[in-house]
Amino acid sequence: MTAALMQVQQLSLQQGSRELVRDLQLSIQPGEGWIVLGENGCGKSTLLATLAGWRAPAAGEVQLAAAGGLLPLCRVPPAERARLIAWQTQQDECPFPLSVLEKTLTGRHPHLSRWAWEGATDLALAEAQLARLDLQGFGERDLASLSGGERRRVALATALTQQAPLLLLDEPLSQLDVRHQQQALQVLRAERAAGRSLLVVSHDPNHAAQFATHALLLFGDGRWQAGVCDQVLNTKSLSELYHHPVSELSQQGARWFVPQAPA
């Protein structure tokens, strides 16, 4: 077994006085794809923010495999952390007019020294990520002139341009139409195949089949369930997770989870 990229030990998350997650144990290995599922407000974004180092955990520790070995996340220098973790947040407003290419190129910031400018390779990398998400030709467009879904794709392209071994993506597929969702899922699969690890928040358990090896269910009351997709994802756990009956359909060997219509 290879060494873990990130180790989460006895992690507890709180929002106000409410305990969202209790004693979470997680080990993220290179090449693993994790899907994070749960109701609104169950702590998915809070978990990602904590794993990114933005929020301090209520208890427990997040460790990152840095140059100096497995270190507590808060002790990894910010620039090195940014080369190891890319974090796509749900909201990403920029008050200043910024072009799509400029935004995407910010992903190169952790890799550039103080005096360096984005060079041809950085440019090619950024443009390639935009093209993978069907955004070729958008480079000169003003970010503010894009639709919500297009802006989500630019944010994902920026995270990809960061070329970090661990990607924390907070609902990267929300606001995307069917075709672009499928395209983005394919990109996630390719990233995983390239050896990167993913932790992706989603509201559709069916996305798991396309990129995920593991699933993490957050029940919002401190309980959680983590493991290989086949073991964790079933009608019983999902019905309990969403407080709504979920049934399973089978089509051409693939499992599909669908909510039962209210009687």
Added chain:
Amino acid sequence: MSRAAAPARLTPRRVISTLSVLLLLLALAVAASLCFGSTNYRPWQLWGGGAEAALARDVVLALRLPRTLAAIGVGGLLALAGTLQQVLLRNPLADPYILGTSGGASVGALLALLLGVGIWGVNLAAGAGALLTIVVVFLLAGRDQSSTQTRLLLTGVALAAFCGALSSLLLSMAPDGLLRGMIFWLMGDLAGAAWLPALVMLGLMLLLLWPLARELNIMGMSSQAAFSLGLNHTILRWILYFAAALACALAVTTAGMIGFVGLIVPHALRLVIGQDLRLLLPAAALAGGVVLLLADMLARTLLAPQQLPVGVVMALLGVPVFLWLLAQRAGGGRA
């Protein structure tokens, strides 16, 4: 106003070419400022041995040149302070005058004048006043993430009004002997302003801040995005607090209260050259000098031989622009 296409990506070559154009504009403005005034000279009238040429040289070198240099320094400092505050607050409408920073500086300076401490004390007090107002605005309203950011502007306006009241209070408490000097100083004028400290500080600040420009670019984005790109917020934020306060305080102690340079200049530049601070910082410093120089020429020539305070001219030009920008934002359009 539609801006479907943002200006092209910044390259070192574009930085150099844009700054060259701005330097040329600055040189033209300097030439105009030296030649026009209560008496107009043509450049070649300054050379020559006659008494007339000697008088012309006297006027230009002793009166107009220091004033011109002061305008460049103060305008540059104000534009720089505005640009930095805009990054700090993530709001393109931030300006040292609107947010009460200049007001805080003048309260500090008036207090120091009243207590009779020396020129260093005045500068120090002005700096402390400016720093205090910036930190207060940031703490009270820096987290305002709404699209119009009304809370930020309201906080700044309230603080500016409070500083205005404090200034009046200090003036009403001042003994008659000091009052004249304090009022004269408060009105603010470029005539007889000390240009050297302003220009030196402007140059120093550009040298120190330019290497940080790419980080400041990132800082202008959402704070979580900036964090995930490895930015050290705390240190950068304090650098910006101090730099903006220092620039604003020195501008105020040099030339009194002058508003809207820090608003108009970066805003107009963003439309033309984009928001990349690697270019915007030096460009704003140069363009701020050009704009204040032009405003000062208007102030000197509009009602010549009478001279208007340059702060009045800037406010007459700046307020309509500010209101227009505000209306654009409120209407959902992006200016």
